[in-house]
Amino acid sequence: MSSLKGKTIIVTGAANGIGLAEANLLAQSGANVVFTDVDEANGISAAKAWGTQGMFIRHDVSSSADWERVVAAAITRFGRLDGLINNAGIYRPGSLEETSEENFDSQVAINQKGTFFGMKYTAAEMKKTGGGSIVNTSSICGIRGFRGCIAYNGTKWAIRGLTKTAAVELGEHGIRVNAILPGFVDTKILAANSPEMNQQAAKDSVLNRLGSPQDIALLARYLVSDESSFVTGSDFLADGGYTL
Ligand code: NAD
Numbered sequence: 001m002s003s004l005k006g007k008t009i010i011v012t013g014a015a016n017g018i019g020l021a022e023a024n025l026l027a028q029s030g031a032n033v034v035f036t037d038v039d040e041a042n043g044i045s046a047a048k049a050w051g052t053q054g055m056f057i058r059h060d061v062s063s064s065a066d067w068e069r070v071v072a073a074a075i076t077r078f079g080r081l082d083g084l085i086n087n088a089g090i091y092r093p094g095s096l097e098e099t100s101e102e103n104f105d106s107q108v109a110i111n112q113k114g115t116f117f118g119m120k121y122t123a124a125e126m127k128k129t130g131g132g133s134i135v136n137t138s139s140i141c142g143i144r145g146f147r148g149c150i151a152y153n154g155t156k157w158a159i160r161g162l163t164k165t166a167a168v169e170l171g172e173h174g175i176r177v178n179a180i181l182p183g184f185v186d187t188k189i190l191a192a193n194s195p196e197m198n199q200q201a202a203k204d205s206v207l208n209r210l211g212s213p214q215d216i217a218l219l220a221r222y223l224v225s226d227e228s229s230f231v232t233g234s235d236f237l238a239d240g241g242y243t244l
Contacts, residue, residue, distance in 0.1 A: 010034040013061075086134065108154070133178075138163070178232060183211055
């Protein structure tokens with residue numbers, strides 16, 4: 001991945017799970033990585049491991065003021081911005097009947113509005129240097145219905161729509177925008193499901209296992225790098241064949 005050497009990439013939700021694996025893999029591939037998260041303790045130690053190549057910024061993705069601060073700090077430290085992985089997300093299950101307005105709004109604010117803000121604030125900077133790559137994080141919950149997580153599902157469908165329209169608008173500026181759609185991946189987010197549900201999901205996958213954060217990081221690295229130079233506006237399922 002020589003195309004990543006010296007590039008600067010922001011990864012949101014980089015203190016844990018998939019985002020942590022993505023940020024580590026990008027740093028290992030030579031990129032300067034801005035780890036952002038609301039979890040300061042894990043975020044600081046994760047970024048510290050990469051010395052001058054890594055930096056941590058406390059960042060609530062649902063706040064436009066935080067986004068302005070993060071982009072400005074990334075430019076001050078590394079001088080340019082080449083990529084963004086919009087990974088931060090929350091999962092608060094609930095059926096149509098059960099889901100409160102507060103539950104619905106919290107998932108829209110972080111998953112959907114956070115993705116919108118990320119594209120808006122980083123694209124403005126990438127335009128200045130002639131391009132870049134944005135990777136948004138949808139889910140298998142963004143291609144079908146699932147009983148019991150109506151608000152989360154709505155946000156993950158929305159992320160695919162945001163991705164396609166941003167890809168159309170940003171292509172002329174050399175900015176590519178794609179979405180990854182993970183299946184069941186073994187992170188702490190799955191604690192919101194019953195253990196039986198997660199075990200069944202592994203069995204229902206053609207590959208007979210849950211995904212690992214690294215499975216998803218490898219796909220995200222491909223999309224953020226120049227290896228995917230003719231790829232934009234696309235959805236990338238990484239679900240071990242769960243939805244087949
Ligand atoms: P995780 O809970 O391990 O990590 C999510 C990270 O996001 C945490 O570090 C958390 O602190 C951070 N975060 C939460 N709210 C935030 C906010 N307001 N601002 C900034 N950071 C915030 O979960 P994960 O499984 O690694 O999930 C990462 C992404 O992948 C999410 O968007 C999730 O919806 C998506 N996804 C996960 C799975 C799965 O099975 N694990 C499947 C499909 C999609």
